[in-house]
Amino acid sequence: MLNSNGLDIQRDVQLADLSTMGVKAISKYFATLDDINLLPEIINFVESTHSKFLILGGGSNVLFIGDFDGLIIKNELNGIQIVEETETQVLLKIGAGENWHALVEFCVGNRWFGIENLALIPGTVGAAPIQNIGAYGVELVDVFVELEAFDIDNKTFNVFNKRDCKFGYRDSIFKNTLKNKFIITSVTIRLQKSGEVNFGYSALKSHFETLGISTPSIDEIFKAVVEVRQSKLPDPAFIGNNGSFFKNPVIPVFHYDELKQKYPDIPSYPVTEQLVKVPAGWLIDKAGWKGYRKGDAGIHAKQALVLVNYGYASGQDIYQLSEMVLNDVIQKFGIKLEREVNIFGGN
Ligand code: FAD
Ligand code: NAP
Numbered sequence: 001m002l003n004s005n006g007l008d009i010q011r012d013v014q015l016a017d018l019s020t021m022g023v024k025a026i027s028k029y030f031a032t033l034d035d036i037n038l039l040p041e042i043i044n045f046v047e048s049t050h051s052k053f054l055i056l057g058g059g060s061n062v063l064f065i066g067d068f069d070g071l072i073i074k075n076e077l078n079g080i081q082i083v084e085e086t087e088t089q090v091l092l093k094i095g096a097g098e099n100w101h102a103l104v105e106f107c108v109g110n111r112w113f114g115i116e117n118l119a120l121i122p123g124t125v126g127a128a129p130i131q132n133i134g135a136y137g138v139e140l141v142d143v144f145v146e147l148e149a150f151d152i153d154n155k156t157f158n159v160f161n162k163r164d165c166k167f168g169y170r171d172s173i174f175k176n177t178l179k180n181k182f183i184i185t186s187v188t189i190r191l192q193k194s195g196e197v198n199f200g201y202s203a204l205k206s207h208f209e210t211l212g213i214s215t216p217s218i219d220e221i222f223k224a225v226v227e228v229r230q231s232k233l234p235d236p237a238f239i240g241n242n243g244s245f246f247k248n249p250v251i252p253v254f255h256y257d258e259l260k261q262k263y264p265d266i267p268s269y270p271v272t273e274q275l276v277k278v279p280a281g282w283l284i285d286k287a288g289w290k291g292y293r294k295g296d297a298g299i300h301a302k303q304a305l306v307l308v309n310y311g312y313a314s315g316q317d318i319y320q321l322s323e324m325v326l327n328d329v330i331q332k333f334g335i336k337l338e339r340e341v342n343i344f345g346g347n
Contacts, residue, residue, distance in 0.1 A: 007031060007041050009071070018074065019059030020122060022240035023315040025345050029071040034097070036077060036157075036185050039150045046071055046152075053152070054344060055183050057097070057124030061131065061242055065315035066346025075126055077185055080106065091145065093188045096126025100133070108222045113195035114143040116218050119225040122236065122243070126184040130174045131340065132167040136201045136225060141167040143189040149182035158182070169277075170247050170340055197221045203228050232302050240309030241300065245322055246280045246337040259333060280329075280337055281305035287328050297321045315345065 013030035016022050029051060031042065046053045052070025056062065077097040084091040090112050094103060104119045117138035127133075128140045129147055146161045166173040174182065197216055199205055207224045208216055216224065234241050256276045259266050263286065268276040284290065284304040291301040296313035299321070300306040307318055307325075326337050 007038055007045065009045065013072070015059075015064055015068070015072070018056060018072075019062050019064060020236035020240060021059075021063050021242050021309050021315070021318060022236070023064055023309060023313060023318065025064035025067050025315060027068040027070070027072040030074070031071065032074045032076050033183075034076040034078070036150070039183065039185075040155050042071070042073060043152055043155055053180065055126075057127040058099070058122050060122035060236065061127065061340070062342045062344055063242060063315055063318060064345040065319045065343055068345045073183075075124055075183075077126070083188065088193050089190055090193065091188060091190050093186050094125045096124060096184045096186055098125045099123075100125055100128055104222070107191055108218055111218055112191035112193060113197070113218055114138075114189070114191040116221045117198055117225055119222050120229045125187050129165055129167075129172055129184060129187060131170045132165075132172050134170060136204060137198050139167070140189075141165075143191060145188040145190050147184050147187045149184045152181055152183065157185070169250065169271075175342075199224070203232075234300055234302075234306060234308055239300075240311075240313070241306050242341045244280070244305045244340050245307040246284075246305060246326075247340045248277050248280045249283075249335050249337060250275050250277050251335060255334065278335070279305075283329050283333055283335060283337070284325055287325070287332050289325055289328070292321075294321060299325070319343065 008031055010030045011028065013027045015025045015027055033042065052068065054068060054070065054072045056072050056074050075097040077095040079095040080098060080103065081093045082090060083093045100121055100123050101119060103125055104115050108116050117136040118133060121133055121135060129144065132140050141162065144162055146159055149158055149160060151158055197218055199208060199216060199221060204224055207228055213220060233243070250271050253274055253276055256268055256278065266278065267282055268278050271277050281304045284299065289299045290304040292299045295317060296310040297317040298308050298310060300308050307322060309318060322339060329335055329337050
């Protein structure tokens with residue numbers, strides 16, 4: 001254990017319980033961040049030891065394919081603050097280490113509309129902008145106002161508004177040009193005190209049809225999202241996984257039309273006049289991978305987009321399986337899937 005001016009840095013920490021895939025890997029250095037005043041000192045440590053650096057939230061979108069030869073900081077910057085409240089809206093500033101689902105539950109409890117469709121997404125508030133989290137037709141960008149982040153190179157705090165973040169489909173500037181350059185310390189969102197709920201996705205629609213509910217309340221949407229997700233997705237507490245391992249590909253309409261000749265049941269959702277989104281899960285399922293298992297690495301039997309660790313799979317086992325799926329999908333459909341999960345370690 002190393003101590004340097006209030007910063008408690010541990011050595012050789014096992015990461016298996018710190019990521020939802022649950023694979024074994026060791027971080028050379030490890031510390032928790034519960035006070036933004038520690039940030040300059042953390043960066044000094046990284047610079048003086050010439051270490052790599054990684055900020056970790058709930059570990060639900062990372063895969064360690066080997067040991068991490070550097071410093072991992074676990075984000076525990078907490079606090080929810082009402083910055084502004086009017087008769088119609090509320091502006092919330094949330095510490096980046098807060099749990100996302102707990103935030104959704106808190107907001108739904110207050111009948112603040114906007115993020116109820118994003119229930120049960122694991123992880124932290126600070127990671128939500130990284131891939132502009134989304135589910136059931138709602139994305140973080142829909143409620144996002146701004147975020148504060150610490151610039152690792154310049155050691156200053158910066159504010160990013162919606163435009164600065166360059167949000168896209170499961171994407172932002174923090175996955176691209178600013179990858180690993182900033183530590184997000186808080187996120188500010190705007191929610192509505194009344195509003196329309198969104199249950200356009202067929203899974204939600206049919207859920208309410210079965211229940212005989214035609215105009216669901218915000219609580220009913222929240223409950224439905226939780227129930228539908230629990231019925232389809234493996235719970236990381238029991239089976240290691242990262243949710244969707246790949247992004248849904250967006251392909252030109254002419255390519256889709258060619259595929260449709262061969263696979264008349266291929267689903268698609270329009271993106272622009274020239275582009276359509278094809279569910280990656282459908283492609284992987286059609287290629288025959290659903291339920292596949294090799295050792296303890298597998299493809300979930302209910303959702304082919306989810307790679308799972310049945311117990312003792314290594315990060316490499318999972319990665320190699322993802323490589324096999326990727327190559328097979330290219331060969332069968334001419335579509336190169338992109339991993340949504342962030343890969344670290346194994347340097
Ligand atoms: P981590 O996995 O800890 O980190 C992810 C990346 O963000 C890493 O590169 C990390 O360095 C970076 N990062 C984390 N915190 C910060 C910070 N404060 N500042 C800068 N960089 C940071 N995603 C969806 O979009 N929609 C879903 O519906 C969804 N469902 C899921 C279901 C399951 C069962 C699982 C396991 C995952 C699901 N995910 C989903 C993926 C994942 O939950 C989200 O991407 C989530 O936002 C990741 O949060 P995290 O705190 O666990 O991030
Ligand atoms: P689903 O309802 O079986 O649908 C399969 C795919 O088709 C989804 O990925 C979704 O794209 C797309 N889709 C379905 N209906 C659509 C519509 N009306 N308009 C546009 N696109 C549509 O999906 P699922 O696997 O059960 O997941 C449900 C939701 O939770 C999805 O939004 C999904 O993204 C989200 N989710 C995400 C993760 C993750 O790790 N990223 C994990 C689990 C669930 P989109 O993905 O673009 O919505």
